[in-house]
Amino acid sequence: MKKIGLILCSIILLTGLVQVKAQKMENNSEHKGYKIGDEATDFKLKNVDQKMVSLSDFGDAKGFIVIFTCNHCPFAKAYEDRIIALNNKYASQGYPVIAINPNDPKVEPIDSYEGMQKRAQEKGFTFPYLMDEGQTIYPQYGATKTPHVFLLNKENGKNIVRYIGAIDDNYANPNDVSHKYVEAAVDALLANEPIAQTTTVAIGCSIKAQMN
Amino acid sequence: MRYLVIIIMSIITLNTSAQNTEKPDYAVTVVRFADLEAILQKNDDKLYVVNFWATWCKPCVMELPEFMEVNKAHQSNPRFKMILVSLDVAKDVETAVRPFLAKNKMSVDVYLLNDNKRMNEWIPAIDKNWSGAIPATVFYRNGKKLEFIENRMKKSELEQVINKYL
Secondary structure (H helix, E strand, C coil): CHHHHHHHHHHHHHHHHHHHHHHHHHHHHHCCCCCCCCECCCCCEEECCCCEECHHHCCCCCEEEEEECCCCCHHHHHHHHHHHHHHHHHCCCCCCEEEEECCCCCCCHHHCHHHHHHHHHHHCCCCCEEECCCCCHHHHHCCCEECEEEEEEEECCEEEEEEEECCCCCCCCHHHCCCCHHHHHHHHHHCCCCCCCCECCCCEEECCCCCC | CHHHHHHHHHHHHHHHHHHHHHCCCCCEEEECHHHHHHHHCCCCCCEEEEEEECCCCHHHHHHHHHHHHHHHHHCCCCCEEEEEEECCCHHHHHHHHHHHHHHCCCCCEEEEECCHHHHHHHHHHHCCCCCCEECEEEEEECCEEEEEECCCCCHHHHHHHHHHHC
16 A cells, blocks of 8 residues: 555656656747847848848947837837937947837838838937848847847857846836946946846837737 | 715715725726735635736737636636736826726726836746736736746637636
8 A cells, every 4th residue: 555655656746747847848948039148140131221231230349239129119119218328328339239120010000111210310319220121030039029138249250149138127217227237238248247137127018920 | 064064075975986886996906016926826726817918018908808808707706816917107097097997898907016126026026938028928826827928818828728727
């Protein structure tokens, strides 16, 4: 009787373990896109001035602040001025902002190419604002929402992902920010120091793609 | 005399609000994450379907009518509870959130999570794989997370998960 009990217990334990393992695998497969340390792909995307832009065009850059953002999302809008400020502060130090609109304009018409041109002009964007036409780039990066930042650092000719996440810790009020995540990360790269916080999360608008 | 008027007025107000209890008042409870966590940790054998949304979030707004249909079908079940967690800013409760609920006749428990500055703490506390995109829906029972879905859910998908656990 004791033996049967033991066997039963083992079976229950084993099934539990298998389930836990299966769940973990599912979770891992859910997490698509880049992790810290991965090499980021270059791209050739159309800017609001009709010219095509690639990371390789920026020979002097030490890296890039790639920000997936858009016109319609209240979070993205709340951060527009802070994105301009990031470019103003860091482009001259070798880390320009590259903004990419990942949304399908068929799903969100406000995020059309014309809409982007209009917004870039209204706000006086000083950085490229590119359309992810065909939506091929954001899935490779693993962007899921706007705004979503990927800080890249040029290392041996490769663009290595060094920070993924939010711009800072308070989208609603720029005057009440305690942690400027992106600034801290770029400052660390500039000082050749390790980045203290390499990933953060914040609520954002999901990237708009056609649902199957 | 003035006091008498106040008392009478209060009684009238109380009465009307008592009469109105059958009608939903589209209340929104503003909470911090700790308050929400306390609700999710309840040991009451209920299946909690918790949907994170915002009035400005189009895919959220698109999936809500079907969520409401599913809620209607299950709300009499004492082992079922649907909760909407709005991520609108707190100052929009009266100007955006409640009018939205009233317009769409949504009688469901609605909380507004007013904890902006700690997103980087509570988003991973809900699910370590949540990037922060909404809509997102999480299923709990007795403090245990059963499923987490960071995406828009079709009615059939929502029902499938509920039927799995109910």
